[in-house]
Structures are given as C-alpha cells and as structure tokens.
Amino acid sequence: MESRRLGVLISGRGSNLQAIIEAIRDGRLDATVVVVVSNRADAVGLSRAREAGIETIVLPHTGWPARADYDRALVDALRGRDVTLVCLAGFMRLLGPAFIEAFPGRVLNIHPSLLPSFPGLHAQRQALEYGVKVTGATVHLVTAELDAGPIVVQSTVPVLDDDTEETLSARVLVEEHQIYPEAIRLVLDGGWSLEGRRFVVQARASVSSETSGGQLSRNGT
Numbered sequence: 400m401e402s403r404r405l406g407v408l409i410s411g412r413g414s415n416l417q418a419i420i421e422a423i424r425d426g427r428l429d430a431t432v433v434v435v436v437s438n439r440a441d442a443v444g445l446s447r448a449r450e451a452g453i454e455t456i457v458l459p460h461t462g463w464p465a466r467a468d469y470d471r472a473l474v475d476a477l478r479g480r481d482v483t484l485v486c487l488a489g490f491m492r493l494l495g496p497a498f499i500e501a502f503p504g505r506v507l508n509i510h511p512s513l514l515p516s517f518p519g520l521h522a523q524r525q526a527l528e529y530g531v532k533v534t535g536a537t538v539h540l541v542t543a544e545l546d547a548g549p550i551v552v553q554s555t556v557p558v559l560d561d562d563t564e565e566t567l568s569a570r571v572l573v574e575e576h577q578i579y580p581e582a583i584r585l586v587l588d589g590g591w592s593l594e595g596r597r598f599v600v601q602a603r604a605s606v607s608s609e610t611s612g613g614q615l616s617r618n619g620t
C-alpha cells in the first residue's frame with residue numbers, strides 16, 4: 400500500500416491502540432495514525448490518542464435510523480482523512496456491508512483467541528470453560544461475518560491450570576500488543592494475496608541474493 404494512513408476504531412481501554420502508537424514511535428511500524436474514532440465518549444483510549452497528538456472523533460452508535468447510516472458516517476469520517484487501513488481495536492460494534500465494501504481488504508481486527516475457536520464476546524472465558532490447553536490471539540481481515548475473515552497473524556498462549564479469566568486475558572493481551580503492529584506492517588507492506596481463505600505473503604528472491612548468500616527475502620527487503 401503506498402499510503403500508510405491508519406484509522407483506529409475503539410470503544411474502551413485502547414491498549415492495542417497504545418501498542419500501535421508505541422510501535423510507530425519506536426520505528427517498528429512505518430505508519431501514521433491519522434484519526435481515532437470511538438463510539439463511546441468515555442473510552443479511555445481517547446485520552447491515549449489525545450496524549451499522542453492524534454485527532455479523535457466520538458461517533459455514538461445510537462440515534463441513527465439504521466445501522467447502515469452509522470456505517471456510512473464512519474466511512475465518511477475515515478475517507479475524509481484519507482485513511483487507507485482501518486484497524487478495529489476493541490471496537491464493540493458490528494460493521495455491515497456498507498462499511499466493509501468501502502474498504503475492501505483494508506479492515507483489520509484483533510481477537511483474543513485462536514480463531515476460528517471462540518469468536519464473539521468473552522473469548523478468554525470461552526477458552527477456559529471449554530478447557531483448551533492453548534489459546535492465543537488473532538489478527539484477521541474483516542469480512543461481513545463476525546470474527547471469520549482471513550487470518551493475518553496468530554500467536555499462542557498456554558492455558559495454565561490456575562488461570563482465571565483475568566490472568567489468562569492479561570497474558571493474551573501481551574501477545575495482542577505484539578502481533579497487531581506486526582500484522583499492520585505485513586498488510587501495509589503488500590506483496591501478499593488471498594488464496595481462498597489463506598493470507599499468503601509471497602517470498603521472492605532478493606535482487607541482492609548473490610551478496611546475501613542466496614537467502615530469500617520477503618517483499619524484496
């Protein structure tokens with residue numbers, strides 16, 4: 400993607416937003432968060448954005464004639480700022496076709512489980528109750544179906560016998576903060592395609608393969 404302008408949508412705490420901001424600050428992610436949109440005025444993440452000097456918009460989801468009207472207002476806000484990649488980071492609203500079709504293949508979401516296990520709310524509680532020994536976090540492209548789009552990056556977290564929902568969520572969150580900036584970088588860098596449901600990054604021979612011992616270099620870098 401030539402332009403690397405992010406719009407981040409939040410509803411609450413905004414720790415993933417913070418991880419994105421810090422990855423950009425530390426030079427691990429070459430991108431700019433141009434706007435943070437929240438559907439809730441009391442989202443803690445809004446103050447994180449303001450502290451980082453990022454424009455914030457509060458767009459309450461209530462009072463719209465139809466869900467699609469809210470989606471269109473969101474699209475207008477993001478397009479008005481030339482956003483090229485939309486990152487859902489704890490945004491607690493379902494987005495409909497009006498939104499997804501406006502940013503084809505350019506909406507990411509993070510979910511606190513190894514999808515397709517445990518979609519929807521309380522993923523960590525679902526994992527504990529099911530009794531899995533391993534869970535994790537997933538960043539995926541957003542499609543019209545909840546938590547079901549192509550997977551970009553996943554990371555695993557063991558479930559310990561003495562875990563509570565809180566302790567497990569805290570360890571999953573550490574992984575979320577690692578993989579979200581990484582997934583954003585992968586998507587922005589391009590050189591990937593979808594093969595069915597599979598998000599595949601093409602490995603191609605580096606132009607400098609002779610000097611680098613013939614190693615393959617992802618995206619030619």
Ligand code: GRF
Nearest residue numbers: 412413414415489509510511
């Ligand atoms: C995270 O667990 C994320 O995976 C889920 O909502 C939570 C948001 O946390 N979609 P935060 O607002 O980023 O701290």
